Amino acid sequence: MEMNSVSLKSRVSNVEYIKKRGKDLFIFSKQIVVLDVRGLYHMKKELEKGVEKSDEMLYEAGRLSLMEIHESLVASLGDAAVTILSDRESALDMLVDALNNLGLGEISVLEFKPAIKFAVKHSAGAQDYVNRKEMSRHPVCYALAGMFAGVCEKLLQSPVICKETRCIACGNNACEFIMNTKKG
Amino acid sequence: MVSIEKGLVVVAGERSVLIPPTFITALQDMVMKEKGEEWRKIFYEAGKKALEEIAPTYKMLLMIPRNSEISKKKIIDGVVEIWSWMSCGRPEVTKMDFKRNKFTYRLYDSVIAKPYIGRGQTMCDYFSGVIAGGFGSLLGAELNCREIKCIANGDEFCEFEIEGV
Numbered sequence: 001m002e003m004n005s006v007s008l009k010s011r012v013s014n015v016e017y018i019k020k021r022g023k024d025l026f027i028f029s030k031q032i033v034v035l036d037v038r039g040l041y042h043m044k045k046e047l048e049k050g051v052e053k054s055d056e057m058l059y060e061a062g063r064l065s066l067m068e069i070h071e072s073l074v075a076s077l078g079d080a081a082v083t084i085l086s087d088r089e090s091a092l093d094m095l096v097d098a099l100n101n102l103g104l105g106e107i108s109v110l111e112f113k114p115a116i117k118f119a120v121k122h123s124a125g126a127q128d129y130v131n132r133k134e135m136s137r138h139p140v141c142y143a144l145a146g147m148f149a150g151v152c153e154k155l156l157q158s159p160v161i162c163k164e165t166r167c168i169a170c171g172n173n174a175c176e177f178i179m180n181t182k183k184g
Numbered sequence: 185m186v187s188i189e190k191g192l193v194v195v196a197g198e199r200s201v202l203i204p205p206t207f208i209t210a211l212q213d214m215v216m217k218e219k220g221e222e223w224r225k226i227f228y229e230a231g232k233k234a235l236e237e238i239a240p241t242y243k244m245l246l247m248i249p250r251n252s253e254i255s256k257k258k259i260i261d262g263v264v265e266i267w268s269w270m271s272c273g274r275p276e277v278t279k280m281d282f283k284r285n286k287f288t289y290r291l292y293d294s295v296i297a298k299p300y301i302g303r304g305q306t307m308c309d310y311f312s313g314v315i316a317g318g319f320g321s322l323l324g325a326e327l328n329c330r331e332i333k334c335i336a337n338g339d340e341f342c343e344f345e346i347e348g349v
Contacts, residue, residue, distance in 0.1 A: 033208075
């Protein structure tokens with residue numbers, strides 16, 4: 001189990017997850033772009049103004065984008081991917097290590113069983129609410145929830161739903177997310 | 185320009201996230217499906233508002249002296265240099281007319297437009313908003329930005345026309 005973890009770590013560029021080619025940035029060979037947190041906030045706000053189910057759209061966009069990162073990781077591992085990712089708990093730890101380079105906030109895994117739970121300090125999806133002293137009655141990190149769902153779905157090879165249960169935009173100290181298996 | 189610590193990414197003095205462009209294009213696609221052409225305004229406004237708020241950080245970063253023709257050119261050069269670090273494509277300003285506040289901005293290999301190559305439309309409305317908000321706030325003028333060429337429309341690069349409202 002430990003070996004898997006070590007080999008995954010060494011296979012993904014000695015834990016330098018973000019690579020530069022010229023001025024472009026990549027993670028596991030997948031190009032990533034810089035989106036300022038204010039852009040994320042305003043995108044959410046503009047969508048809320050006139051788009052139905054904008055929260056679901058943010059979730060889905062997050063899910064698809066992180067599934068792509070996972071696919072790039074698998075491609076970069078090559079034939080070893082199956083073995084390395086078979087220890088799902090260690091693989092998740094490593095993936096979280098990688099995700100902590102994306103500026104989404106300080107992510108940690110609170111629980112793996114019976115359900116995967118994540119905690120995020122200073123969530124990029126909600127920090128602007130805090131900065132603006134804008135209290136929300138419900139959690140706001142839909143994009144992050146979708147991102148976690150994308151990662152877990154690929155890792156567990158089964159559809160999941162991620163729900164944010166605590167959020168700094170609601171006055172909690174950190175954001176928390178729980179993953180449930182999608183039924184039906 | 186880019187600083188990455190655990191959980192926190194700061195680019196040009198602003199907290200940022202690093203995400204695949206799919207996040208923006210998938211979102212665009214979903215909004216387009218529901219709202220038709222209105223998607224353009226939504227993304228334009230989001231980009232514009234974000235950059236209007238970020239402009240003071242850029243001003244500090246660029247250490248811009250008080251208004252003058254030279255400093256306006258410095259502003260534009262400075263902001264283009266900052267945007268070249270956004271991993272969104274290679275930006276360049278090809279025309280600057282400060283008297284009439286008219287500019288032409290080019291973006292090579294726009295990451296937003298790339299997935300839409302062959303679509304026959306301009307697709308970088310988020311960037312249009314970013315440019316209008318960024319240039320406008322830094323130059324102290326209300327500007328409008330329109331994408332006139334796009335790689336999604338078969339052009340060699342994406343090109344934006346910026347002018348005073």
